[in-house]
Amino acid sequence: MTDTVDDVDLPYDEEAASQQEMIEALEERLEVLERQNEEMRDKLLDANAENNKYQQKLERLTHENKKLKQSPLFVATVQEINDDGVVIKQHGNNQEALTEVTEEMREELEPDARVAVNNSLSIVKRLDNETDVRARVMQVEHSPDVTYEDIGGLDAQLQEVRETVEMPLERPDMFREVGIDPPSGVLLYGPPGTGKTMLAKAVANQTDATFIKMAGSELVHKFIGEGAKLVRDLFEVARENEPAVLFIDEIDAIASKRTDSKTSGDAEVQRTMMQLLSEMDGFDERGEIRIIAATNRFDMLDSAILRPGRFDRLIEVPKPDVEGRELIFKIHTRNMNVSDDVDFAELAELSEDASGADIKAVCTEAGMFAIRDDRTEIYMEDLIGAWEKVQAESDEDSDVSRAFA
Numbered sequence: 001m002t003d004t005v006d007d008v009d010l011p012y013d014e015e016a017a018s019q020q021e022m023i024e025a026l027e028e029r030l031e032v033l034e035r036q037n038e039e040m041r042d043k044l045l046d047a048n049a050e051n052n053k054y055q056q057k058l059e060r061l062t063h064e065n066k067k068l069k070q071s072p073l074f075v076a077t078v079q080e081i082n083d084d085g086v087v088i089k090q091h092g093n094n095q096e097a098l099t100e101v102t103e104e105m106r107e108e109l110e111p112d113a114r115v116a117v118n119n120s121l122s123i124v125k126r127l128d129n130e131t132d133v134r135a136r137v138m139q140v141e142h143s144p145d146v147t148y149e150d151i152g153g154l155d156a157q158l159q160e161v162r163e164t165v166e167m168p169l170e171r172p173d174m175f176r177e178v179g180i181d182p183p184s185g186v187l188l189y190g191p192p193g194t195g196k197t198m199l200a201k202a203v204a205n206q207t208d209a210t211f212i213k214m215a216g217s218e219l220v221h222k223f224i225g226e227g228a229k230l231v232r233d234l235f236e237v238a239r240e241n242e243p244a245v246l247f248i249d250e251i252d253a254i255a256s257k258r259t260d261s262k263t264s265g266d267a268e269v270q271r272t273m274m275q276l277l278s279e280m281d282g283f284d285e286r287g288e289i290r291i292i293a294a295t296n297r298f299d300m301l302d303s304a305i306l307r308p309g310r311f312d313r314l315i316e317v318p319k320p321d322v323e324g325r326e327l328i329f330k331i332h333t334r335n336m337n338v339s340d341d342v343d344f345a346e347l348a349e350l351s352e353d354a355s356g357a358d359i360k361a362v363c364t365e366a367g368m369f370a371i372r373d374d375r376t377e378i379y380m381e382d383l384i385g386a387w388e389k390v391q392a393e394s395d396e397d398s399d400v401s402r403a404f405a
Contacts (some may be wrong), residue, residue, distance in 0.1 A: 090121065151331075154324070166207055168290065185291035209243040210244040212247065215250050227275070247293075326347070366385070
């Protein structure tokens with residue numbers, strides 16, 4: 001323990017001691033005082049740090065306590081803005097009230113805006129528009145790596161899609177000068193694997209518009225009104241990010257022909273379709289939103305969704321002809337180490353009735369044959385063997401389907 005001043009004995013008697021002894025004694029007492037001062041300063045710093053920590057904790061607890069004591073805010077919608085104030089309708093009880101607001105708040109508000117009100121129904125702040133987070137995550141942030149050069153045998157279909165989706169966004173003046181409204185939507189239909197989704201991916205890659213993708217099955221929900229709300233929110237996200245392209249894959253999941261079925265599931269799917277029809281061609285302007293839809297079951301679609309104004313262009317995407325198959329073989333093998341003996345024209349003739357997806361599977365399987373033989377080069381026999389294998393698997397799937405039909 002540090003010595004105190006009282007612990008230092010004076011080794012002199014004031015009458016007899018010399019002046020030098022008195023100076024030494026005083027210096028020793030001064031050193032003790034300085035050490036005590038340093039210790040007290042360190043303790044003071046520690047105490048201040050501890051005090052700051054508890055002060056911050058006190059402020060945080062005081063703030064939390066204040067928040068807990070505050071009355072909750074209620075959500076309301078602005079109905080009307082007039083000279084007397086703002087007419088709001090509170091959610092839940094549909095109570096309407098006229099409340100006054102500041103000029104600054106008045107500039108922020110507009111009809112249908114969501115606001116937070118207190119117990120006296122005074123507007124506290126404006127809230128952001130409510131949209132389902134599921135609708136926002138469907139927005140494509142990064143463009144797919146599919147380009148128009150990756151699509152073979154669909155030149156006519158590709159041209160129609162570009163005229164319907166790209167041209168109105170990039171050259172709207174052309175349509176104004178001609179005096180017509182641009183096509184509002186395009187429906188791609190045809191057998192599986194013919195390139196419908198690839199066409200949409202290529203559009204997403206080429207256009208600068210916001211691209212929003214979804215599957216029809218994602219709009220089917222078991223709770224009443226959920227599917228319709230998600231449709232509304234999807235179009236709201238598209239409007240917030242105009243120009244936008246909305247791609248609906250497998251649209252037959254929600255747009256099949258209406259029946260007299262009374263089950264709750266069928267009724268909910270039909271409600272969702274009614275909301276989709278309203279958004280596509282209702283009272284509200286669609287704005288700079290182009291719609292692309294795809295289906296394998298064109299025969300199942302309801303006639304209401306096929307009429308002009310909703311889908312102005314119905315484009316069939318068939319299986320490729322022999323020239324298209326040859327081009328697709330070249331597209332899928334352009335990055336592969338292919339032998340000189342490979343004859344794409346012969347492969348195109350051989351793979352009659354193959355879809356684009358079938359040809360891609362053939363090329364992948366031929367590569368696996370080469371890897372199995374520890375080769376880096378793909379021969380003609382690999383591609384022929386791969387086609388026979390893919391065809392055999394397809395026949396087996398057809399037999400199984402017929403057996404369970």
